[in-house]
Amino acid sequence: MRRTAAAANRTGLIILGLIAMALGLAVLAIGFGLTASIDPALEAGADLGPVASVLALPYSALIAVIAALILAVIGLRWLSAQVPRKDFAKPFRMQADSRTGLTTVNAEVIAEAVAADLESADGVSDAQVILRGTARRPELLIHVAADERADIDAIIADTAQRAAGNASLALGAPLSAVALEIAIARTRSRRQRTVNIQ
Amino acid sequence: MSTRLLRKRPARIGPATLSAIVLLALAVGLGWAGIAALVATGSAAAPLTGTSTAEAAGGLHWNSALVIAVGVVLALLGLVALILGLSPGARRILGVSADGSDHIDDFEVAMPTSALSQIAAAAADGVDGVSGVKASSNAKSTIVTFSTPIRDSEPIRAEVEAAVKDRFAAISFDRTPAVKVQARRSQS
Numbered sequence: 001m002r003r004t005a006a007a008a009n010r011t012g013l014i015i016l017g018l019i020a021m022a023l024g025l026a027v028l029a030i031g032f033g034l035t036a037s038i039d040p041a042l043e044a045g046a047d048l049g050p051v052a053s054v055l056a057l058p059y060s061a062l063i064a065v066i067a068a069l070i071l072a073v074i075g076l077r078w079l080s081a082q083v084p085r086k087d088f089a090k091p092f093r094m095q096a097d098s099r100t101g102l103t104t105v106n107a108e109v110i111a112e113a114v115a116a117d118l119e120s121a122d123g124v125s126d127a128q129v130i131l132r133g134t135a136r137r138p139e140l141l142i143h144v145a146a147d148e149r150a151d152i153d154a155i156i157a158d159t160a161q162r163a164a165g166n167a168s169l170a171l172g173a174p175l176s177a178v179a180l181e182i183a184i185a186r187t188r189s190r191r192q193r194t195v196n197i198q
Numbered sequence: 199m200s201t202r203l204l205r206k207r208p209a210r211i212g213p214a215t216l217s218a219i220v221l222l223a224l225a226v227g228l229g230w231a232g233i234a235a236l237v238a239t240g241s242a243a244a245p246l247t248g249t250s251t252a253e254a255a256g257g258l259h260w261n262s263a264l265v266i267a268v269g270v271v272l273a274l275l276g277l278v279a280l281i282l283g284l285s286p287g288a289r290r291i292l293g294v295s296a297d298g299s300d301h302i303d304d305f306e307v308a309m310p311t312s313a314l315s316q317i318a319a320a321a322a323d324g325v326d327g328v329s330g331v332k333a334s335s336n337a338k339s340t341i342v343t344f345s346t347p348i349r350d351s352e353p354i355r356a357e358v359e360a361a362v363k364d365r366f367a368a369i370s371f372d373r374t375p376a377v378k379v380q381a382r383r384s385q386s
Contacts (some may be wrong), residue, residue, distance in 0.1 A: 044260050075222035160298055164301045182313060
């Protein structure tokens, strides 16, 4: 339900994969003597001296530090993009005329109210709601944890009719999109759920 | 809406995190060596050599086992990363069809495959004679494995299969997952 950097991850993995594969295959090609016909210096029995001599060039330490900085920036940005984001909507501006004042409502506040409304339904033990979009075109993302024996279709109908109706009434606009993900609440094992009747 | 709000395929967070950490480790190593060389010579034109690893690497041959091994590992890791990036991966949610209402323009309902397993396990758990249940699911099917102390488990197996299928039939999935039930005799 939260946003992740799925596209960036896949692009990054493809780029890294291609680079690593190209390097590895190049090393193997030289090692197995496939490149000797192209350049006699690249025959299988030659040593890695020419590669190592690149490191002996002047300014190579400085270039290494700069390359390290660039790699560090890419690595840190990629790592920080892995934290899933909720991306709530910006506070809704609800007033009809801004000359008489502004009315702003936090999306988190409405989302919490919708979650509390959902939790009052039968078979729902926990609900998390994210509100995105604008006041005119709100989008609701709902994660519901249902009881393992709950009537799933009834929960869906209740969400669509009652909870979404209440949310739409509160916002004064129809919901442009609602996404509902139904998970099952973790309950204790059967032994612990047993009730003794006296 | 053309884009779905619920993500169907894995976002590859694990491999991406690992790759980012490898990039950071490379950066630290490279930066360390660079700064060490700069400090040692005291001039901006310092070369990176002088370290023992660089000299040892220069003495290696292209067809030595170590170089070939590095090449194989690099090529394999690259292939794995490429496949992870290109393949869509297993679906993590199942679509559930649902009627919207007047308040909703676009209604999308889904259930993760883990929820499917839990529902199947709970349904199987309700059958008499079942002492333990495990269930695993993908987007197309669920495999329920139950244990029972009864010697002839076939009647119970049929009952468990019926219970799980009934439970799934009560949920309006876009495509109802197939159910496979296996019995395992528990020692008792």
